[in-house]
Amino acid sequence: MKVEEKSNYIKICGVSDLDLAQTLDCGQSFRWVEQDDGSFTGVAFRKYVTVKLCGSDLYIYNATKDDFKNIWFNYFDLGLDYGKIREEIRKLHPFLNEAAKYAPGIRILRQEPYEVLCTFIISQNNNIKRIKGIVQRLCENFGDEIEENIFAFPTAEKIAELTDNDLAPLRAGFRNRYIIDAARKVASGEVDLEKCRIADYEKARKELMKITGVGVKVADCTLLFGMHRIEAFPIDVWMKRALEKLFPGMSGDDFGEYAGIAQQYIFHFSRMHPELFE
DNA sequence: ACCCAGGAAATTC
C-alpha cells in the first residue's frame, strides 16, 4: 500500500475491498455526506476530509501522510484482509455468501467510541435519516468549530455539563436524558470505554449497559463500530427479520469470530431487499 | 388518521 503526499491531499494506491457508499452509508456512521461525484465528505477524530475512490486508488483531501498513519489507515480498517474473511465466512451459509458478494466493499470502520455510543443511543426506535439530522444538530450546537461551519463531534465532558432541556434543539425526544446519562458516566469514568476494548465480551456489554438507555443492541453496536469488537452481532429489526426468513434456527453465536462483519453484510443486504420480508 | 423506525424503560400481568 503506497502513500503519496501532495499539497492538500494524499493518494493511497492498492486499496481493495472498499466501496465508500457501501461502507459510509450502511448505517454504522451518521456523519458522511455523499457528493455528486461519488466522493464523501465528513468529520472524524476532529478532522474534516473528503474521500474519493478511483479504482483501487483512495484519495483523501485535506489530509497529510501523518494523518493517514495516525487516523485514516485505522479508521478505514485497512490493515484487515476482508477478502480473506469473506472466503472464510461464506462457508457458513449460502445466504451469507450471497450477502457478502452483494456488497464486498463494506468495511467495519474504527470510529471514536464515545461518538458511536452516543449516536447509537440516538438510533433507538428511530430511522437513519432522522438519526443523521439529530447527530448533525448535536455537533452544530455543542461541538467545536474546527473549520468554518464544520463541527467536531462534542466531547462527553461537554455534554455532561448540560441538562436535557439544553438538548431540546436536537428534537431527539425521550433520548435526551439517555444522551446526558451516557456523557456523565463516560466523563466521570464510571463507564470506562477503553476497558471495553479488551474486557471479556459479556463484561464489556455490562459496562456499557450501566448507562440508562443502553441495552443489548446499543451495547453491541458500540462494541462493533466503536471498539472494533468484530465478534459482536447486533440484532435490530432488520436482523431479526433476516434471521427468521433467511437463517432460521441460527443465532449470532453461529456466525463465528467475524460475526460482526457477517452481520453488516446481512444488514445491508436485507435493507436493500425489503421485498424479501413482505 | 395510521404505521414504522439499527430499542429500552416502565408498567402490567
Next chain:
DNA sequence: GAATTTCATGGG
C-alpha cells in the same frame, strides 16, 4: 419473570 405499553419525533 415474561409479556405489553410507553416514550418523542418525523416520514410515508
